[in-house]
Amino acid sequence: MSAVRANPAKYGRLLARVQPAVIQTRVEYRRMIAEINKLIDKDLTPEESRLFDLMVKLVQDYEDRNVPQLNAAGPLDILRHLMEARGLAPKDLWETLGSKGAASEVLSGKRSISKAQAKRLAKFFHVSADLFI
Secondary structure (H helix, E strand, O other): OOOOOOOHHHHHHHHHHHOOOOOOOHHHHHHHHHHHHHHHOOOOOHHHHHHHHHHHHHHHHHHHHHOHHHHOOOHHHHHHHHHHHOOOOHHHHHHHHOOHHHHHHHHHOOOOOOHHHHHHHHHHHOOOHHHHO
């Protein structure tokens, strides 16, 4: 949690624009992922940081309710699900996995995800690295 306090008026305007709420449908889920993606690579203001944390929590809650198989899925299944949920193609992971070849081998199941790749994937997807190990 940031030591800098969010400005209530600015935070209120962000909330009014994004309108975060408990996610009930796949369309709402994808919209929330799109909003999160807008903030991922930004240097966030305190207000954006609070909104980002809220949206991530809403997405995690939806995934916990609607994607229970993630708990029993293997690292590759989880990676594929996260890619699908965010509309990513293999090329979107080339840099994160190290190269085009490494991404191809991981996604085809020819190579397991290394600890270093798991850490980078965790940072990229904002999830625990344990999902990929």
